[in-house]
Amino acid sequence: MNVSDAFAITVLVIVALSLLGLPVGHAMIGGSVLYLLMKGLDPGTAAEQLLNGMYGSFLLLAIPLFILAAEFMNSGAIMDRLLRFCNALVGRFRGGMAHVNVLQSVIFSAMSGSALADAASSGKIMQSLMTRDGRYPAAFAAALTAASAVMGPVIPPSIPLVVYALVSDTSIGYLLIGGIIPGVLIGVAQMALIAMVAKRRNFPVEPPVPLRELPRLTMEAMPALLMPVILLACLYSGATTPTEAAAAAAMYSLLASVVIYRTMKGRDMYHSLLSSARVTASIGMLIAGAMVFNYVITAENIPKTLAATLKAWELSPFMFLLLANILLLILGCVLEGTTILLIFVPVLLPTAHALGIDPVHFGVMVVVNVMIGLCSPPYGLLLLMMVKVTGVRLKDLIREMMPFHASMIVALVLITYVPWLTLVLPRLMGYKG
Amino acid sequence: MLRAGLWLRRRAEDVLAALLGVMFAAFMIQIVFRYFFNLPTGWTTELTVVCWLWMVLWGAALVVKESEEIRIDLVTSMVGRRGRVVLAIGIALAIVVLYALSLPASYSYVSFMKVEKSSYLKIPMNWLYSIYLVFIVAVIVRYLWLLWELFRGKAPEEEDPTKKISAL
Numbered sequence: 001m002n003v004s005d006a007f008a009i010t011v012l013v014i015v016a017l018s019l020l021g022l023p024v025g026h027a028m029i030g031g032s033v034l035y036l037l038m039k040g041l042d043p044g045t046a047a048e049q050l051l052n053g054m055y056g057s058f059l060l061l062a063i064p065l066f067i068l069a070a071e072f073m074n075s076g077a078i079m080d081r082l083l084r085f086c087n088a089l090v091g092r093f094r095g096g097m098a099h100v101n102v103l104q105s106v107i108f109s110a111m112s113g114s115a116l117a118d119a120a121s122s123g124k125i126m127q128s129l130m131t132r133d134g135r136y137p138a139a140f141a142a143a144l145t146a147a148s149a150v151m152g153p154v155i156p157p158s159i160p161l162v163v164y165a166l167v168s169d170t171s172i173g174y175l176l177i178g179g180i181i182p183g184v185l186i187g188v189a190q191m192a193l194i195a196m197v198a199k200r201r202n203f204p205v206e207p208p209v210p211l212r213e214l215p216r217l218t219m220e221a222m223p224a225l226l227m228p229v230i231l232l233a234c235l236y237s238g239a240t241t242p243t244e245a246a247a248a249a250a251m252y253s254l255l256a257s258v259v260i261y262r263t264m265k266g267r268d269m270y271h272s273l274l275s276s277a278r279v280t281a282s283i284g285m286l287i288a289g290a291m292v293f294n295y296v297i298t299a300e301n302i303p304k305t306l307a308a309t310l311k312a313w314e315l316s317p318f319m320f321l322l323l324a325n326i327l328l329l330i331l332g333c334v335l336e337g338t339t340i341l342l343i344f345v346p347v348l349l350p351t352a353h354a355l356g357i358d359p360v361h362f363g364v365m366v367v368v369n370v371m372i373g374l375c376s377p378p379y380g381l382l383l384l385m386m387v388k389v390t391g392v393r394l395k396d397l398i399r400e401m402m403p404f405h406a407s408m409i410v411a412l413v414l415i416t417y418v419p420w421l422t423l424v425l426p427r428l429m430g431y432k433g
Numbered sequence: 434m435l436r437a438g439l440w441l442r443r444r445a446e447d448v449l450a451a452l453l454g455v456m457f458a459a460f461m462i463q464i465v466f467r468y469f470f471n472l473p474t475g476w477t478t479e480l481t482v483v484c485w486l487w488m489v490l491w492g493a494a495l496v497v498k499e500s501e502e503i504r505i506d507l508v509t510s511m512v513g514r515r516g517r518v519v520l521a522i523g524i525a526l527a528i529v530v531l532y533a534l535s536l537p538a539s540y541s542y543v544s545f546m547k548v549e550k551s552s553y554l555k556i557p558m559n560w561l562y563s564i565y566l567v568f569i570v571a572v573i574v575r576y577l578w579l580l581w582e583l584f585r586g587k588a589p590e591e592e593d594p595t596k597k598i599s600a601l
Contacts, residue, residue: 013527017524017527017528018504018505019505019508020508020509020520020523020524021504021505021508021509021520021521021524021589022504022524022527022528023499023502023504024502024504024505025493025502026528026572029531029532030527030528030531030532031531033531033532033534033535034531036535037534042538042542043534043535043538043539044535044538044539044541044542045538045542046535046539047535047538047539047542047543047562047565048542050565051486051543051562051565054485054486054489055482055483055486055561055562058478058481058482060485061456061481061482061485064453064456064485064488065457065460068453068457114601115601116601153601159601160601239468240464240468243460244460244463244464247457247460247461247463247464248464250457250460251457251460251461251464270450273450273451273453273454273457274446274449274450274453276453277449277450277452277453277488277492277496278449278492278496278497278501280453280485280488280489280492281449281488281489281490281491281492281493281496281497282492282493282497282501282502284485284488284489284490284492284493285489285493285497285502287489288489288490288493334505335505336505336601337601338601370601371601374601379505381601
């Protein structure tokens with residue numbers, strides 16, 4: 001394929017600046033400015049692309065709202081109640097606390113859209129619960145926390161799905177609903193894996209909680225459990241826009257934490273706002289950089305050229321999906337996922353479209369890939385974070401991670417080649433795809 | 434000097450938190466008015482989008498630290514201390530030069546936007562978009578400051594994965 005020298009230099013500069021440690025968003029803006037200068041175009045185009053792009057993307061407002069909703073719910077007291085509830089349900093099985101870890105991740109996934117936030121908020125407490133008295137190997141516990149956090153952005157709410165909706169122009173409502181079954185599937189695969197190894201590794205059983213306690217424990221967890229219900233009801237019924245659904249969820253979680261759980265004070269509220277806004281600024285910067293760089297990619301006609309090239313290969317949809325998965329998994333080992341979603345996925349989309357692959361199905365599949373990348377060395381942020389939080393050695397963590405990787409790959413293959421899993425719920429709510 | 438800097442940083446954080454607070458409140462007003470009183474409010478939509486734009490650029494320019502940003506540390510983690518200093522100087526110079534080169538054209542784009550007003554609140558767009566100039570200038574100043582510190586022999590900050598801000 002033909003690209004101009006200016007484009008080749010631009011890509012080289014962006015890659016070099018990022019590899020040398022410049023934040024990726026700045027690298028993309030800086031590189032694009034260089035491209036405009038080399039081409040003799042107006043360098044003010046960078047400002048124009050960024051400002052109009054950000055100002056015109058109402059959809060992206062869901063990102064700060066999702067983060068805020070999870071942040072309001074993020075308190076030790078609420079966590080304790082959820083853990084007691086999970087323990088009453090699955091603690092009685094062999095490997096009980098490991099099952100609790102997966103189940104609480106499913107619940108947290110339904111309240112937050114970020115895997116790293118999930119691992120950060122539950123990582124420490126799950127680690128101490130699982131390794132107390134040497135009941136589980138520390139590396140196993142850390143690997144499990146990282147692996148189960150993967151569900152976070154697959155089950156709605158989801159920040160990467162919002163980013164995908166932006167780059168692919170796909171309905172965010174259908175994407176979020178489409179993530180439910182694949183996300184739960186990942187959790188089921190992990191619980192199956194735990195059940196398989198629990199006996200061999202002689203994992204302990206938690207003292208069973210009498211069933212008559214269950215209603216009380218459920219009532220205690222209920223206000224937190226209602227938050228995802230409200231979000232999904234708003235999304236599913238179509239009564240509000242997806243962004244408003246995110247705002248309603250944030251509003252509810254604020255009310256629940258102030259009125260019902262009484263965990264939120266004025267000061268906490270300020271910290272929730274500030275920390276959510278920081279995360280928003282950081283990811284927003286990446287998106288802004290990609291909006292500028294996207295101008296360059298479009299000016300060079302890259303996605304269309306690539307689609308034509310791939311078309312000449314006469315790939316079947318089966319082969320294309322296989323290659324896309326492999327490419328995304330490899331990229332996931334070395335790049336942060338938002339960058340993959342913003343730069344590489346748009347390049348694949350025209351080909352996927354030409355092959356008749358459903359954009360909602362493709363989006364959920366892409367996000368699962370990116371999430372597996374978070375657990376993959378050398379640049380797996382979840383791994384690096386668990387090393388830091390738990391103090392286990394990276395080598396041990398990676399070894400314990402391997403079976404979980406296998407279970408996630410099995411889930412990924414199912415999600416890739418059985419589109420029904422993703423599409424059945426969106427179709428029920430009227431998706432024509 | 435240091436205390437003044439810290440004070441300014443806190444105030445920048447206050448503004449950032451306030452932008453999200455206003456956005457959240459505007460959404461609440463919008464939902465209540467539309468679904469309970471059946472009164473659509475265009476101005477809240479506009480306000481939320483303005484808050485979003487400002488939150489990203491203000492936060493990236495003045496609140497989020499370099500070491501918290503998503504960056505790829507494959508190379509920086511392999512070289513020694515001296516290597517890291519050289520690399521940090523290189524990228525700081527590159528970003529200062531590129532952003533400075535784009536500044537005049539960015540200024541003329543933003544000031545040209547005075548011909549347009551926002552749809553509901555009727556605010557001239559050059560005001561709303563002026564945050565971009567704040568952003569560019571602040572990034573240039575920050576990286577110049579970083580250069581100054583590097584030349585005085587301060588080592589670049591270590592990467593810490595738990596401090597990374599990623600929304601994934």
